[in-house]
Amino acid sequence: MKNSSPNYNYQIMLSNFAIQFKNMDNIILIFLCLFTGIAFQFVKVFPKNMHVSLNQFVIYVSLPALALYYIPKIEISSALLYPLGIAWIGFGLSFLFFYSLGKYLGWSKKLIGCLILTAGLGNTSFVGFPVIEALYGNKGLEIAIIVDQPGSFVVMATLGIITATLFSRETLNTKSIVLKIILFPPFIAFFIALILNFLQQDFPEMFQNVFQRVGNTVTPIALVAVGLQLKIERKSKHWGFLVLGLFFKLMITPAFFYVIYRKVFNGTGLLIDVSIMEAAMAPMITATILASSYGLKPKLSSMMVGIGIPLSFITLAFWYWVLTSF
Numbered sequence: 001m002k003n004s005s006p007n008y009n010y011q012i013m014l015s016n017f018a019i020q021f022k023n024m025d026n027i028i029l030i031f032l033c034l035f036t037g038i039a040f041q042f043v044k045v046f047p048k049n050m051h052v053s054l055n056q057f058v059i060y061v062s063l064p065a066l067a068l069y070y071i072p073k074i075e076i077s078s079a080l081l082y083p084l085g086i087a088w089i090g091f092g093l094s095f096l097f098f099y100s101l102g103k104y105l106g107w108s109k110k111l112i113g114c115l116i117l118t119a120g121l122g123n124t125s126f127v128g129f130p131v132i133e134a135l136y137g138n139k140g141l142e143i144a145i146i147v148d149q150p151g152s153f154v155v156m157a158t159l160g161i162i163t164a165t166l167f168s169r170e171t172l173n174t175k176s177i178v179l180k181i182i183l184f185p186p187f188i189a190f191f192i193a194l195i196l197n198f199l200q201q202d203f204p205e206m207f208q209n210v211f212q213r214v215g216n217t218v219t220p221i222a223l224v225a226v227g228l229q230l231k232i233e234r235k236s237k238h239w240g241f242l243v244l245g246l247f248f249k250l251m252i253t254p255a256f257f258y259v260i261y262r263k264v265f266n267g268t269g270l271l272i273d274v275s276i277m278e279a280a281m282a283p284m285i286t287a288t289i290l291a292s293s294y295g296l297k298p299k300l301s302s303m304m305v306g307i308g309i310p311l312s313f314i315t316l317a318f319w320y321w322v323l324t325s326f
Contacts, residue, residue: 027130030309033220037227046228054225055289058218063153063286064189066215070149071193072202080146082261083275087124087151090253090279091159094120097248113167114297115241118304119249121156121284124148126219127309128281131316136274143274152284157187160290168294222285229292229302238300245283245300246308250315254280258322273323280319282312 040046095116102112122128125148132144161184165177181187196202203211257279261267283304291301 025130027127029219030126030223033223034227034230034306034309037224038230040224040228041231051225051228051292054221054228055293058222058225058286058289059293060185062215062218062221063157063186065211066218067149067153067157067186067189067193068203069208069211069215070145071190072196074146074149074197076150076197080150082267082271083143083147083278084151086147086257086275086279087121087155090122090257091116091120091155093253093256094248095163097252109167110296111241111300113163113294114291114301115245115248116163116167117160117287117291117296118283118301119245119253121152121160121287122249122253122278122281123284123305123309123312124152124278124281126285127312128278131281132274132277135277135320136270139270140274143271144278147275147278153186154190156284156286156290157181157184157190160287161187164290164294164296167296218286222289223305225292226285226288226302226305229298230306231299232303232306236299236303238297238303241300242303242307245304246311249283249304249308250280250312254319258319276323277316277319280312280316282308 037051040050098112098115098119101107102115124144128144128148129141133141136143158181161181162177165180202208254276257276261272261276285305288301288305292298
């Protein structure tokens with residue numbers, strides 16, 4: 001029969017492969033921009049502190065646009081608790097782990113703050129979206145957006161900025177910290193977008209298109225900035241902290257949610273699986289930008305992303321196997 005021929009089966013296999021990985025161009029973009037930033041380190045035309053300007057553009061322009069585009073479109077319901085818990089509980093777990101360990105071992109405040117931010121916030125969108133869509137389709141992507149926008153993004157804009165402020169060199173009182181949060185551009189944008197969500201309104205389509213296009217600059221600009229700061233030194237004092245931070249983010253965090261969601265709460269289905277896979281994502285690019293902007297070990301934070309992203313594809317395959325086998 002024609003349908004059972006080796007050539008036909010090969011075509012079917014290629015077709016399924018293409019469908020499964022149709023949006024992996026985002027992954028290619030991630031590595032391309034990261035290596036572009038690394039290459040720019042050797043181009044004398046660019047100033048040495050160019051990454052500072054790029055970081056500020058991401059924080060003051062790209063992230064607010066992203067919030068204004070996505071937040072008004074999210075449907076709020078009790079079903080959001082599982083995916084929302086990934087970001088909020090995950091960050092709390094990171095804070096508890098690294099603050100306790102850092103205090104016990106006498107680490108500096110900047111080191112503790114760096115690890116809390118980079119190991120506590122996952123790359124639930126720029127790596128998460130294409131990976132989740134490739135594995136679980138559009139239904140999985142809808143859940144991933146919930147993990148990212150009211151989850152990871154809001155945690156970064158609130159708890160993230162509080163952590164960055166508390167563990168930086170700045171000595172601020174409560175009033176100053178509150179002002180920092182309120183005046184933080186992504187938080188302002190989130191607050192405006194949240195009001196629109198409650199009113200069940202959205203911006204005119206023309207503005208939505210603008211916000212989407214500007215928001216799409218987060219990935220390339222942030223990763224070029226990370227690449228500009230990424231310096232992998234064999235004798236670096238950061239290797240031990242890097243291994244600990246990545247092990248916590250890529251293995252301990254997803255293991256925690258696997259036990260809680262699957263074993264304790266007996267959760268099953270797409271909602272649970274996507275949530276756990278999002279918990280296993282590499283460190284958030286924006287968390288690295290935030291840590292760097294506040295002087296929280298910029299070299300270590302860049303290594304967390306620069307090494308964490310490629311390494312995460314191996315650990316993500318492991319967690320996907322765990323979810324489909326047990």
